[in-house]
Amino acid sequence: MDTSAATVGMIGLGSMGAPVAKRVLAARGELVIHARRPQPELVEAGATWSATPRELASRVDVLLSLLPDLPELETLLDGEDGLLAGAGDLLILIGSTSSAPAVRDLAERLHAQTDGRVRVVDCPVSGGEDGAKAGTLSIMLGGDDQDDVALAADVLAPCGTPVHLGPLGAGEVAKACNQLVVSATILALGEATVLADRSGLNLDRMWRLLAGGYAGSRLLETRRDKLVSGDDSPSGMAKYMVKDLGFASDIAAATGTQAALLPALRAAFDEIVDAGLGERDISVTRRLTAQRGAHAGETRES
Structure with missing residues (x-):
């Protein structure tokens, strides 16, 4: 895939996620979002709102999650309105600080459930809110597929310095x-x-x-x-x-x-x-x- 042509979505629009979303939106010109609460500032800036996780997944090639941890992401995966119900070929970027073995277990489950259509790269960040706003985050990538890692790096580059550190879980x-x-x-x-x-x-x-x-x-x-x-x-x-x-x-x-x-x-x-x-x-x-x-x-x- 041409990384510049990939449509990106985001969930987890809190104190870290919101400034990251602004930088991704400014760099790519479009961003699809979903959250528990309305995000008028991001929508006014040009982001596209999705009413459900299913709708979000159906619109994007790459989904960046900056939710606090994996359990929050897992609640959005299943069910008729879940991410997996709308996902085609989808790369999920896990930006939370999470357990490396749990990230690998989730990736294996998603691979099995979707016949390999849904893949995972982990990408936790360091630098705090200041770094998110300034675009100076240290972004730690873990992934097994070089193309997926390259796509993740391209999506995250406006937010700081993404570096591939090893196989899936290495970022964590x-x-x-x-x-x-x-x-x-x-x-x-x-x-x-x-x-x-x-x-x-x-x-x-x-x-x-x-x-x-x-x-x-x-x-x-x-x-x-x-x-x-x-x-x-x-x-x-x-x-x-x-x-x-x-x-x-x-x-x-x-x-x-x-x-x-x-x-x-x-x-x-x-x-x-x-x-x-x-x-x-x-x-x-x-x-x-x-x-x-x-x-x-x-x-x-x-």
Whole structure:
């Protein structure tokens, strides 16, 4: 297939999906969408609305899903109004952070149900809402068919940098590795912020200074203001890290890897959720550390 001629559809039009949809629509000139709620802004920009998943699948060659995980996608597959009822030759791009084995199992089931008409490439992303809006996402592709991977890369190119990392599921493995690093970094940043604050340092000056050294990172760049102010209003909610780290643990078990950090990170993010802070931004690690280490007479930490 001429990749430029492929008609693209999207489901999962939330905080990440909506800006991705805008970029795909702007690049390709058309986009077919379906969602639980109306999307007047996208329709006004030129997207075509489909009333049901079946109608959506019947209109497209490629379907990008940015739903939270596979269970949300699976609810839309079957039934008389489901995606499979309307699908012809269809490539489904799974952009959620999901289990690599579960992605492979789903692909096998779809292949069997449709005599190979429906194929899967996994394409989780990293970069957050800022990256989605700017078109600078890191896009991790996993797929067995080179033509399908090439088509996925062409569709996703307006949103960032798509890189083929290996067979189906490889993207999800890479995303699990990404989340391991992200969770470790944001936990370290939160703890360091509390240490510095309780020692009387100017937090803004410190993080601007350290950002120029080995402590610098994209995560520090995007979360510095939140760490300094203590404003952990949500951008990327902390509760999703529990699921992501669970997938990383599954990969560690499957590969015989005895990770040192991973159990501690899972425990920390479980603690965040148990404390009722799961819907806060991941920079809530500052608040977690402060609450855990609170002591009588402490006045410095808000």
